[in-house]
Amino acid sequence: MASALVLAVTGALRAQTLDTSPKPMTRQRADLLLQPHKITGPVKSLIPGEHGGALDTLETGNPEVKIVLFADNSWKYIKNADIEATERYFNERWNEAPDAYGIDYNSLPERTTLWLVDNESQYCCPNPTAVFSKFGYRHRRRHQGVDLPLKTGDPVRVAFDGKVRVSKYYHGYGNLVIVRHANGLETFYAHLSERLVDVDDWVTAGQVIGKGGSTGRSSGPHLHFETRYKGYAFDPEWLIKFPEGNLRNATFTLKRKYLNPASHYVPSSDDEEEEILLAEQEERAAAAKKAAAQAATQYYTIRSGDTLGKIAVKYHTTVAKLCKLNNITPKTTLKIGRRIRVR
Numbered sequence: 001m002a003s004a005l006v007l008a009v010t011g012a013l014r015a016q017t018l019d020t021s022p023k024p025m026t027r028q029r030a031d032l033l034l035q036p037h038k039i040t041g042p043v044k045s046l047i048p049g050e051h052g053g054a055l056d057t058l059e060t061g062n063p064e065v066k067i068v069l070f071a072d073n074s075w076k077y078i079k080n081a082d083i084e085a086t087e088r089y090f091n092e093r094w095n096e097a098p099d100a101y102g103i104d105y106n107s108l109p110e111r112t113t114l115w116l117v118d119n120e121s122q123y124c125c126p127n128p129t130a131v132f133s134k135f136g137y138r139h140r141r142r143h144q145g146v147d148l149p150l151k152t153g154d155p156v157r158v159a160f161d162g163k164v165r166v167s168k169y170y171h172g173y174g175n176l177v178i179v180r181h182a183n184g185l186e187t188f189y190a191h192l193s194e195r196l197v198d199v200d201d202w203v204t205a206g207q208v209i210g211k212g213g214s215t216g217r218s219s220g221p222h223l224h225f226e227t228r229y230k231g232y233a234f235d236p237e238w239l240i241k242f243p244e245g246n247l248r249n250a251t252f253t254l255k256r257k258y259l260n261p262a263s264h265y266v267p268s269s270d271d272e273e274e275e276i277l278l279a280e281q282e283e284r285a286a287a288a289k290k291a292a293a294q295a296a297t298q299y300y301t302i303r304s305g306d307t308l309g310k311i312a313v314k315y316h317t318t319v320a321k322l323c324k325l326n327n328i329t330p331k332t333t334l335k336i337g338r339r340i341r342v343r
Contacts, residue, residue: 101231105261124206128245135235144233145226150212174216188226298343
């Protein structure tokens with residue numbers, strides 16, 4: 001069955017890439033035939049292993065593109081990592097500093113459109129869960145990504161194809177992996193308990209690059225996930241819809257005016273990281289307290305014959321407390337249908 005699929009795919013590819021007309025194959029026509037079909041609209045996160053494993057890889061007429069055959073008789077295009085890894089994005093300012101660029105905000109292009117996926121590359125959500133700590137400020141300190149809950153040892157998957165630029169323990173990030181992608185985008189994966197890739201490794205969307213943990217300045221197991229362009233962080237939720245984990249669109253237009261110049265920042269000391277951590281803990285504690293208070297809040301709708309005394313007895317409270325909660329007096333007329341707070 002696999003052999004038949006190889007022949008079928010190869011035949012289809014030849015039909016696509018060979019020009020049988022008497023006219024010579026021009027560079028323009030060849031480029032048109034081999035151009036990837038772009039995807040528009042939302043993109044679902046792939047399910048690792050859904051094809052049942054790869055059987056074989058075929059060459060195509062384009063050295064930058066290969067075909068992978070799967071055990072379930074499906075196939076797809078992939079980019080040739082050996083060639084793609086030589087592109088300028090993977091040679092420009094290539095070092096192991098969290099911020100490899102160090103460029104001025106005003107030198108950023110006013111508008112940049114990034115192709116995130118096409119028919120030769122895929123996307124996988126690093127951890128499809130609800131965000132419990134969003135991108136933004138924590139008591140005047142910048143939180144440069146989103147925090148996604150997970151358990152120690154849970155697999156952390158890379159979002160897009162790319163090349164590992166950083167894989168090391170770094171200050172408050174703990175075990176950190178940074179992957180640069182072919183469009184210049186970089187993704188950060190922090191607080192890992194274990195790193196499973198090395199610098200200069202080529203990784204594909206959905207590949208496990210580390211395990212969840214709580215290393216560095218962390219209040220518990222979670223994945224700190226960042227998206228950056230030219231060193232400037234922006235909200236990952238602009239790209240990914242959590243908790244479903246789907247990509248909002250195959251393309252993303254990043255405008256400089258939407259970036260905060262202050263997002264060009266990597267905490268340089270443990271003291272700064274400690275302040276950010278404490279601010280996050282305070283915010284979570286306040287949110288939990290507010291949620292508990294809202295859950296404990298209870299209301300009652302006035303019915304015929306009700307009095308404050310009867311309501312107080314029913315809910316094991318006092319008339320004085322009911323009056324305080326509702327800003328009324330014991331002499332207030334209770335209108336039928338009115339809702340009053342009893343807790």
